[in-house]
Amino acid sequence: MSTSNHATWRTGKPCLDSPSQRLGRIAGGPEPKGDVEQRLRWHVERCIAWLEVAANDQLMVRDEPFEVPQCPFDLINSCFTVIHDEGADSWEAWGKHVGHHGEVHWGVIPSLDKTIVAENFFDTRGDWIRSCRRGYQSSENPWVGYWWLWPSPIVIPPWHAPGTWAELRRAGARLNVDVDGFFRWMVHQARGKEDVIIILGYPIPSRWHGAPVEVHWQAISLPAIPTNNTPMKGFRDNQRGRYERLRLGLFSGSKKLSYLPTENWHPDRLQARGRLHAEVRKSSVALIGAGALGSAVAELLVRGGVAEIIIIDHDDLNAGNLVRHTLTGEALGYNKAKAVAARLQAAAPMSRVNSLAAPLPHGDALQTLLESFEVVLDCTGDDDVLRRLDAAWWPVPRRFLSASLGFSAARLFLFRAHACCFPLEKFTGAVGPWLAEERLKWTVSGETLEGAGCWSPLFPARSDDVWLAAVATVKYLEKAEVGMIPDGLIVLEQRFDEGLAGYQLVELGEACDDSSPSILEPGQ
Helix, strand or coil: CCCCCCCCCCCCCCCCCCHHHHHCCCCCCCCCCCCHHHHHHHHHHHHHHHHHHHHCCCCCCCCCECCCCCCCCCCCCCCCEEEECCCHHHHHHHHHHCCCEEEEEEEECCCCCCEEEEEEEEECCCCEEEECCCCCCCCCCCEEEEEEECCCCCCECCCECCCEHHHHHHHHHHCCCCHHHHHHHHHHHHCCCCCEEEEEEEEEECECCCCEEEEEEEEEEECCCCCCCCCCCCCCCCHHHHHHHHHCCCCCCCCECEEECEEECCHHHHCCCCCCCHHHHCCEEEEECCCHHHHHHHHHHHHCCCCEEEEECCCECCHHHHHCCCCCHHHCCCEHHHHHHHHHHHHCCCCEEEEECCCCCCHHHHHHHHCCCCEEEECCCCHHHHHHHHHCCCCCCEEEEEEEECHHHCEEEEEEEEECCCCHHHHHHHHHHHHHHHHHHHHHHCCECCCCCCCCCECCCCHHHHHHHHHHHHHHHHHHHCCCCCCEEEEEEEEEECCEEEEEEEEECCCCCCCCCCCCCCCC
16 A cells, blocks of 8 residues: 555555465465456455454464564655675674674665665774675775664564654663663764764564574664754753753654665575575686677676676677677777676676686786686687686686587587696597587588678677577586586587477587486487
């Protein structure tokens, strides 16, 4: 239901839309389609059932998903959206800080206007508690705010968030939390500062009546704290006396709390709709080549949850690339690696997406560049790149993967090795017979030129062919990372059978055997 800004009642939305939205247990069955009267009856019955359950305090049933109370923030007048990234992996850092408060350092996310992120948390002694995972540089001059972690949800019975300072004090009294004690401390810290933002938090479970699994934060914007604040009449000129004037003025009971939209961008939430296996996500990836195949693979990896990746390519984007590249005309003339990295950093701001706008270096420089990366993925199809990876050596083995396309992208060659350098001789021996056949196809079909007066031949392949290869490459990498595919060469070939298009496995390398599971079974 919606209301105007002048309404005296609260906004709310009973979960009536589908059985998956909490009411399946009391008014189950799918929503009738095609019959207006039956649909209206269905909604009314579910609304009545919801009201009856709510009246009997049965909405919060054990083992059902926990739901935080909704805060009455004003989306139109909100100055910022506040981001944090709390999850089960950060709960341990907060265990001993429940009931305490401290400083939070706000930072900005490049390319996202009016969005701030909780970068670092500190206790009142200045000791660091935790940092937000991020793919951008931390602010040199952080904007300081304040956090306050309550022991339980901050609610007014039966289950709504405080709307005024008086209600916040009531919620604090119910939990034996000294609301004014915190604000006396905070006001002393924030004197003279504008745009002061605090976040109130509390531990939450994943299911009602379960154990806490993470911290839930809600941001509030405070009015500017005056530098020179005279004490309230009858009080000494000290911290408490000056606060009393503020308590009866800026923080008086009737004043509304200025809630800000607050979102949790923990990877478990951002990637809940679908992501790669954890073994891939936690791996640091060096992707060589940001052309058609490389850019598509990078897109799938970053959107799939890979937390750290570097994209390497010396080439610039030209108009002819647009037919099958992930970049658009806005990036024409710019380095491919740098532009792809910028695009994906914006798509996954909590991941680290870096780039190198230069050719792959030689020797010691190459070893230093890739030292911290566990997966080295080559999408260039360039023999010189493989020679450089073969000539280098790393004391700690890493996983190498070469992905290259055959003529017209009809075939995809995938070669994987776990070694201290790329095994070029083994790769050449495995792929050699196939390349001879590919050269024959080029000879028979002739060269593809961009147009009259253009002498440089092009690689013919449509965008759908490239994306099919990119998807297969990422799925192959995923299965290989979890030990389902051994090292060696596999060859996938496009087939069109009974209206279904895809790859068929046509070759298993020597390192594989017939019992090994493949990335795609024949006909898929």
